[in-house]
Amino acid sequence: xxxxxxxxxxxxxxxxxxxxxxxxxxxxxxxxxxxxxxxxxxxxxxxxxxxxxxxxxxxxxxxxxxxxxxxxxxxxxxxxxxxxxxxxxxxxxxxxxxxxxxxxxxxxxxxxxxxxxxxxxxxxxxxxxxxxxxxxxxxxxxxxxxxxxxxxxxxxxxxxxxxxxxxxxxxxxxxxxxxxxxxxxxxxxxxxxxxxxxxxxxxxxxxxxxxxxxxxxxxxxxxxxxxxxxxxxxxxxxxxxxxxxxxxxxxxxxxxxxxxxxxxxxxxxxxxxxxxxxxxxxxxxxxxxxxxxxxx
Amino acid sequence: xxxxxxxxxxxxxxxxxxxxxxxxxxxxxxxxxxxxxxxxxxxxxxxxxxxxxxxxxxxxxxxxxxxxxxxxxxxxxxxxx
Numbered sequence: 618x619x620x621x622x623x624x625x626x627x628x629x630x631x632x633x634x635x636x637x638x639x640x641x642x643x644x645x646x647x648x649x650x651x652x653x654x655x656x657x658x659x660x661x662x663x664x665x666x667x668x669x670x671x672x673x674x675x676x677x678x679x680x681x682x683x684x685x686x687x688x689x690x691x692x693x694x695x696x697x698x699x700x701x702x703x704x705x706x707x708x709x710x711x712x713x714x715x716x717x718x719x720x721x722x723x724x725x726x727x728x729x730x731x732x733x734x735x736x737x738x739x740x741x742x743x744x745x746x747x748x749x750x751x752x753x754x755x756x757x758x759x760x761x762x763x764x765x766x767x768x769x770x771x772x773x774x775x776x777x778x779x780x781x782x783x784x785x786x787x788x789x790x791x792x793x794x795x796x797x798x799x800x801x802x803x804x805x806x807x808x809x810x811x812x813x814x815x816x817x818x819x820x821x822x823x824x825x826x827x828x829x830x831x832x833x834x835x836x837x838x839x840x841x842x843x844x845x846x847x848x849x850x851x852x853x854x855x856x857x858x859x860x861x862x863x864x865x866x867x868x869x870x871x872x873x874x875x876x877x878x879x880x881x882x883x884x885x886x887x888x889x890x891x892x893x894x895x896x897x898x899x900x901x902x903x904x905x906x907x908x909x910x911x912x913x
Numbered sequence: 914x915x916x917x918x919x920x921x922x923x924x925x926x927x928x929x930x931x932x933x934x935x936x937x938x939x940x941x942x943x944x945x946x947x948x949x950x951x952x953x954x955x956x957x958x959x960x961x962x963x964x965x966x967x968x969x970x971x972x973x974x975x976x977x978x979x980x981x982x983x984x985x986x987x988x989x990x991x992x993x994x
Contacts, residue, residue: 757957784971791964798961824954831944832958838937839961842968845929848922849972857922862929869936 627699631682631713632675639895640769643793644670646899647773650785650851654910662728662776669724670769673736676718680744683710692811725772732775739768753816756823759801767793770899785851788843789899795840796895799833799872803888806830830876837872837891841865844898854905861901864894930969937965 648666652658682689682700690701699705705713718740726733743765751758770789771781780786805812805819806826812819821829845865847853853861868890875887941962950958 757953760957760960791968795961795964827947828950828954831950832954834940834944835937835958835961838933838940839965842930842933842937842965845926845933846968846972848919848926853922853926854918858925862925865929865933869933 623704627704630697631679631699631705631710632717633678636678637671637674640674641667641670642896643789643899644769644773646903647770647786647789648776649773649903650789650906651774651777651783653777656777665724665727666732666773666776669721669728669736670772672717672721672724673740674721674769676714676716676721677740677743678714679710679717680714681748683707683714684744684748686710688815688817692808692815694808694811695815728776729779731779732772735768735772735775735781739765739772742768754818756818756820759798759819763794763797763801766797767791769793784849785902788847788850789902791843792840792895792898795836795843796891796898798836799840799891800888802829802833802836803875803884803891807884807888826879830879834872834876837869841868841894844894847898847902851902852906852909853902854908856901856905856908860897864890864897868894930972934965934969937962 644666645663648663682698686698686700686707689695689698695701700707700710722733722737722740725736743762747758747762747765751762767790770793771786774786774789775781778786802820806821806829809819809821809826813822820832844861847857847861868887871883871887871890875883877883
């Protein structure tokens, strides 16, 4: 029984279950925003999207750990992952990663070829260009690296519409894109010694904490600003007033506290509020849209 | 969504957005000297600022669209009537 639990735990670690939840939620938000009133609802579409995206993302994360296990083993935060601790070999990691990703792409192929293409390109961009090159060599690699991280909303959106340059899709993409820099760099500040040992030239390691915080600030203002522009790009309603405005103020407030205090107790509230804000920014447009259908 | 609510939302949104831009400008002016940025950092630091201002310009472009009647709207959902 304990070996089964261990296997389950290792699988969750290998495929980064916590982060996948964000990807799936954002893909569903993209799907719901592109769903038009009067359109026939096909039950299989959201199910295939969730399944396909889950498997593709899980495959991508497993491949990422197989690619980086050597560096992960030098970092206290990641040395307990299945490959560095010897539970799996890197070869097994590759096999699991490729299998999951292939199954995910097959599931997405039942939706439409454009969705499949976007998911495939995201995988290539994340595991190929970002993991192998940018992340290892580039101080600001997190910025272009945030593009594949923001793609799940676009993938979800593409299920109902191929017009991914529509303002509502671009809005969701930008929110997801801009959120990642404060999220990743604040984590990198917290675990900078780890990243140093792992040999990743992340912003706080290469340029120092205060300059990293300055860049986080630029992204926090931009992220919150774009989120506040929701009514310009998509259907905003009462929930926008009730949730998006207060949480935006809260995020800026928590950032300023973190910026002034630098480290310690101020980090966690900022980190948690930023994560919560992303969920709200993604879910509120969907809820507002449904409310407008119900009440009009 | 009624016209008055739509206008109220847009007004609140514009005021909030404007305040965020003011906050960003204050933040940049106040802390740029202490951060002592090099050219690479200036380039990458300009990315989020450029996104914020581009969104503002794009928002202005789509602004009028929100006041059109349902079937003519291009942005967001077409409301059933």
